[in-house]
Amino acid sequence: MQIDALTLSALYIASFVLLLIGYLTVISSKDLIRVLISLELMFGGVFLSLIPLFTSLPNSAFGIALISIFTSSSELLVLIAAIIIFDRKNKGLSTGLVRAGGERT
């Protein structure tokens, strides 16, 4: 399909809206699982913004998309493991339980 100015704008606006909703979800909740969900949503926004790159540099764009998918999913899986360990230690998933690095109770 041909990407014209209208399509380009629609894609960028959708990407921005997804990022914004992800951001709003993060700041409107005090729950680590909600933070994880919104991070995944934000990555969805990032993937949308990659589509126009396929018009000029298709192979590089696919490579960038591959790197984004693999690294972000690995990062999210590590985050999931961190959340499980956090729950074991603190018996809760509220962001209020998260302390600054090195801070002790």
Add this chain to the structure above:
Amino acid sequence: MAAISEEMVLLLALIALTILLSMGVLLARDNFFSAMYMSATLIMVASIYAFFGIQPLFILIIFIFVGVTGIVTVALAATFRSEPEKASPGFWGPLALTTALIVAISLSTSLRHHPESGMGVIQFELGGFLGNPGYILLIISLTSLGILLMLSVLKMIGGVDECR
């Protein structure tokens, strides 16, 4: 005014559905439903890739992002089903407005100075991508990265026995 083509209507419908589903993530009170809406949103993002004829990425996003990460998140949200605590987002309005303004200005500037940038026909061939040995090395390296990270995660959690 130029008539909007059927393809454009379909794309706009896909985008509208994506945004509606992502609103579900924000508005759902239960984490489980929020995770389900997030998975549906990512499926719609993958569908937009399929719409543009980039099927390999559709499969990758569905398999890796929705099939692995999304399902684990849904399972996690289903396990920890406590009522999430809501915070009051005080200053998000001006911040969102400023970001939207920056995006709008950069988009209009880009379209004015480089009118052809990001526009044209998508001609992606998976065969052309896999024909380059550098990209094969990239795929192998990324797969190794994933495996190594998962092994480290298993060690962090305390091994397979600890997960039972």
